[in-house]
Amino acid sequence: MSDKKEWPLWEVFIRGQHGMSHRHVGSLHAPDNEMAMKNARDVYTRRNEGVSIWVVEATHISASVPSEKGPMFDPAKDKVYRHPTFYDLPDEAGNM
């Protein structure tokens, strides 16, 4: 008898080439991490899209809250002095 329990959701991250970071590519359902890995290979790398896979159970991810985007990210907006272009230097100083 099925107790109608859905397999948990996993988020899939793939490193496309050596030297690149893993990138989120999508999600899938699987009963555990081993099956999630196998399913990720079949669903997301059928054409050599990856050299490495991470799978993370979705409930283990903490995400920033969209409605708090302002307080979260605005403080960085007025700190232009964190960018090199803020500092005016003469050409004589050379490449810097």
Added chain:
Amino acid sequence: MYAQQIKSTGKGVQSLADMTPEERAFQERIDRGEKIEPKEWMPDGYRKNLIRQIGQHAHSEIVGQLPEGNWITRAPTLERKANLLAKVQDEAGHGLYLYCAAETLGVSRDELFEMLHSGKMKYSSIFNYPTLTWADMGAVGWLVDGAAIMNQVPLQRTSFGPYARAMVRICKEESFHQRQGFQIMMVMAQGSVDQIRMAQDALNRFWGPALMMFGPSDKDSVHSAQSMAWKIKMNTNDELRQKFVDETVPQAEYLGLKVPDENLKLNEETGHYDFSQPDWDEFYDVLNGNGPCNHERLEARKDAWAEGAWVRDAMMAHSEKKAARKQAAE
């Protein structure tokens, strides 16, 4: 198209002036070309429409495996068998990308399956036609995947992020589907008298149903305007159908096959082909469950779900035991 029957609320498009501040801000984001992401605020109608549309699209990919799966064991060569198997695996993948996109809107995978099995949600009418000969594998790849591409390419720009991203992946993979189909048609159309007859017969049977894939004519499709304002539909049904005919007719000519339409003619003035509308009574009949294969397709899905239940449950039980053992050891 893959979502041919999105029921409308019957209401027209809301004007900016009639909207609440939240709704207005939402519409303005869409107008600016911003993507909407799952956890962000969205109008109820937007969410509901998208669940239905992405769900129908996902179901179509999954049910769409059946007419082609029918020929995997009977493909004429090992190479053709490998090609077809890869294509059908892709369709499963496409269904999975889309189910995941729908789930970000707050519907569960099981709910989506249950709605498919109970008939509450539809899949594309095209998959309710039988695949009678090997030439049908050619016609399906060429015409059905061709029509799907026509619809899916613009959807890569749709406003809902997860849907747009799924479309990008799908479009990348889809072109192989159409090309392998066309190549089957090329071989058949240059083959023996019997093979040529089979190729023509496949085109005759799939032409009308392929035109129906784009859904009813714009004048009968009341929901279009709101969906287009929300950018969950990018072109009208008639626009896409015309584009499909314009691209496909020269391909049929190249194959030396005749498109089964007495009224088909290049209109010198517009530069587009004039063509006959498909049989819309047949379309509604098939959507309502009375096509040649509706029963068979739905039963196949229901059986697969029911007969796989013990496997899903056993794997879940196994992983829970494994986790409990690990915890006890710690």
